[in-house]
Amino acid sequence: MMDSRTIKEKAFLITIFILTLLGVTPVFYVLASVFYKGIEAFARRGLGILIKINGGILPALVGSFVLSILSTIIGVVLAFVAGLFVAEFPNSWVSKATRVASRSLLEVPTVLLGMLVYIILVVPTGHFSLLAGALALALVMLPYVMVHVEQALESVPQLYKEAGYSIGMSRAQVLFGVSVGIAKRGIASGVLMGFAKAMGETAPLLFTIGAARSSLPCSILSPGDAVPLMIFQYAQMPQEYYHDLAWAGSLVLVIAFLVVFFVVRRLVKEVRY
Amino acid sequence: MDHAIIVEKLNVWIRGNHVLKDIDLKVPQGSVTAIMGPSGSGKSTLLRSINRLVELVPGTRVKGKVMVFGRDIYSEDPYRVRKDVTMVSQTPNPFPHMSIYDNVAIGPKIHKLVKSKKELDKLVRWALEKAMLWDEVKDRLHEPPTVLSGGQQQRLCLARALALKPKILMLDEPTANIDPVNSKKIEEAIKALVRDEGITVIFVTHTPAQAVRVSDFIAFIYNGRIVEYGPSRELALNPTHELTEKFLRGEIG
Secondary structure, three states, X not given: OOOHHHHHHHHHHHHHHHHHHHHHHHHHHHHHHHHHHHHHHHHHHOHHHHOOOOOOOHHHHHHHHHHHHHHHHHHHHHHHHHHHHHHHOOOOHHHHHHHHHHHHHHHOOHHHHHHHHHHHHHHHHOOOOHHHHHHHHHHHHHHHXXXXXXXXXXXXXXXXXXXXXXXXXXXHHHHHHHHHHHOHHHHHHHXXXXXXXXXXXXXXXXXXXXXXXXXXXXXXXXXXXXXXXXXXXXXXXXXXXXXXXXXXXXXXXXXXXXXXXXXXXXXXXXXXX | OXXXXXXXXXXXXXXXXXXXXXXXXXXXXXXXXXXXXXOOOOHHHHHHHHOOHHHHOOOEEEEEEEEEOOEEHHHOOHHHHHHHEEEEOOOOOOOOOOOHHHHHHHHHHHXXXXXXXXXXXXXXXXXXXXXXXXXXXXXXOOOOHHHOXXXXXXXXXXXXXXXXXXXXXXXXXXXXXXXXXXHHHHHHHHHHXXXXXXXXXXXXXXXXXXXXXXXXXXXXXXXXXXXXXXXXXXXXXXXXXXXXXXXXXXXXX
């Protein structure tokens, strides 16, 4: 005969298990369906759609690749510097303002960020461009990365900074040699989160890159395409062929994500203390 | 006798609290001085005023003079002061993202004390030997410091401070968080450093026994003032001040 405490504990564990299962099921469902439908699409249309410009997904792949690099450079550099500043001078009014601004930016619907770039870059230059798209995505990732950089640096115990000072390190040497070194894993996760968030975004691209899908972009100033945007628009087409392209694009996007995540997490080791 | 450190009328306020009051202290070169006193009496603050670490706390005001080998440190570059007057903290804090070797090598590297890798290797070995740690780590210099025990980590911090070839070494309750065996090694290392290298040592301790074992002079500090200062044995056996006597009997602290 079990006593009531044991029964309660069992019931509790079972409840947690079921809730966990409910939580992770969608993730596996999405992954499984993307892989299943994606492979099916490639089987039906051939791997050739990867490199086909007209009626294939090459322009979207190239566009996404360029966007990911460009937006990461713009967004991460800005976010890293801002995060460093806020963590290092937490009480200055600039930091306080930056913190409020970045937290607010997190809540802004990303389509509005696209419209902002439309007004400040697309309208003055007179055309859509990958650069405009990258800028919009950089704005999406900026607050995420900044918050992570800031928190990673703040979590470095004072103890280690003091150790740096007590052997005569300058403030910059402590910041870059000690704090950033100890927080590198946290900073890398932040960059990854921002990257993933930006790469999955469709809305900021609606008003910025121009969905040029029948030719390759010749420079970052010309219009282009991106995989999420292509998926969104092809999924609404009536023809089955375009649905297959959308699934194929989804599969490539998911695989690219997994590879980037795996590589970065392997390269940047956690610092234990 | 030459003095390594001369403190004159030192007053320190931290966020409005008057932590150190009119401190006067003369530390002879090549001696060991123990700063002893109850918790919150200002021992650590005094230590941290001698390498200007105290300034890192926002809202700190320092008045008075601290001379190190004749130089007024408050009119010098603080980073340079901290290179010559290095400190080991109470809690072992080796840099967790660097190897054991790099923990010791970082100081000489940033202050450009060595010209070649070979010289650096030699200096790292010297510092680790002086900290009585070399034999225990020589085969795992490139592992992170987290593989070491707390006491070994504390000796690594000592080696890190020594690699700068400081003129003055300060230790803030260096054995407060570690076991007796490691404490003994640190005490021996301190004595050997003074004997062989002529380094001036000043350390904070809670325990009168340790102060007597290791130091030549004891400064007893209470409520931000130096109550008594004198040769260790004399002060411990025949304290002239009532407060010192009470502290030694374990009635305050």
